[in-house]
Amino acid sequence: LTTFAAFHELSGLEPLSGIPGSVGGGLWMNAGAYGGEISNALIDVDVITPNDEMITLQAAEIGFGYRSAPVLQDKVILHSRFKLTRGNKDSIYSEMRRVWRLRREKQPLEYPSAGSIFKRPAGDYAGRLIEAVNGKGVRIGGAMVPHKHAGIFINYDHATAEDVVQLIREIRQRVYDKFGILLENEVKPVGFKNDPFEIKS
Ligand SMILES: Cc1cc2nc3c(=O)[nH]c(=O)nc-3n(C[C@H](O)[C@H](O)[C@H](O)COP(=O)(O)OP(=O)(O)OC[C@H]3O[C@@H](n4cnc5c(N)ncnc54)[C@H](O)[C@@H]3O)c2cc1C
Known part of the structure; x- marks a missing residue:
């Protein structure tokens, strides 16, 4: 997702660059790093509820917290929409590289x-x-x-x-x-x- 956004010159997900996993898994735990969280850019998600209903939840309805997404815990995430800002490709990639460097330096990858x-x-x-x-x-x-x-x-x-x-x-x-x-x-x-x-x- 982060490289897809960068390729399309969309900024906002750079801090998440290098976090392994799917978008669904990231939302389910509100993944984040270096001051950013996946929920910051989220508009809404389509989910299936335990009653087999498909509903759309706005980001504000999910109760996101630090590494937590309480309302998503019993749901299956199908689609998600993000609001990103138009950015400069070079600066987006350069910020992603900076985050990657930090990860490699500090984490036992x-x-x-x-x-x-x-x-x-x-x-x-x-x-x-x-x-x-x-x-x-x-x-x-x-x-x-x-x-x-x-x-x-x-x-x-x-x-x-x-x-x-x-x-x-x-x-x-x-x-x-x-x-x-x-x-x-x-x-x-x-x-x-x-x-x-x-x-x-
Ligand atoms: C080396 C390393 C570095 C990491 N660094 C970070 C970091 O910097 N910041 C951070 O926040 N996390 C970090 N993580 C954790 C990582 O973000 C999670 O492991 C990842 O987000 C989980 O996503 P996944 O697709 O692998 O989900 P899984 O591990 O497959 O599942 C995790 C949970 O999410 C649920 N889930 C997955 N997809 C959906 C869906 N579509 N709908 C509903 N539920 C779903 C699963 O049921 C399960 O309960 C790191 C992990 C590793 C291994």
Whole structure:
């Protein structure tokens, strides 16, 4: 979507450049980066409701928040419309390249990952808290908190889902024990009966 917009000289989505995933997945979690969120440019979405009705929701009706889109959680997103501004192709591409450079410099893109594990806690950064509990470099099985970015856990070497879950629990526990802050997960567990990230609190 970001490169399509850039190709057509439309500006407004540059900060989202490099976020992997579909438009539907991005809207469902209100994906964002570098000061931009996908909801900022959204006009409306056509969705199917749990009652099999097709309706159009205006962006303002969705209740978008930081990495959340409450009204979309039980719906299937079919189409979305965005309002972008006419821009200069060179400056759009140059801004996208800048964002890409930042991502490559700061994120462990050389390893598989699920992106940010935790949401940003109010007034702080998950990465800072994790660093403060000596989280960087902690490894469980094949899953690891990389030195490059404490908020993005990587599949360092054939990690299993259980390795990742245990690593998330370990880091949440350390942060809770030291700061009393319960980090909220940005990633969603799939295939577990109970919340696999629960810790002693
Ligand atoms: C390396 C890396 C970097 C990342 N960086 C960022 C970042 O900077 N900022 C950020 O916000 N996120 C970031 N992410 C997370 C990424 O944005 C999400 O993984 C992505 O948006 C999910 O989209 P998807 O198409 O893969 O959806 P999936 O993972 O397939 O699905 C995610 C959820 O969305 C739902 N969904 C998907 N499509 C639809 C639809 N059409 N209608 C209704 N529900 C739907 C699914 O049911 C599921 O519950 C990063 C991820 C990685 C791996």
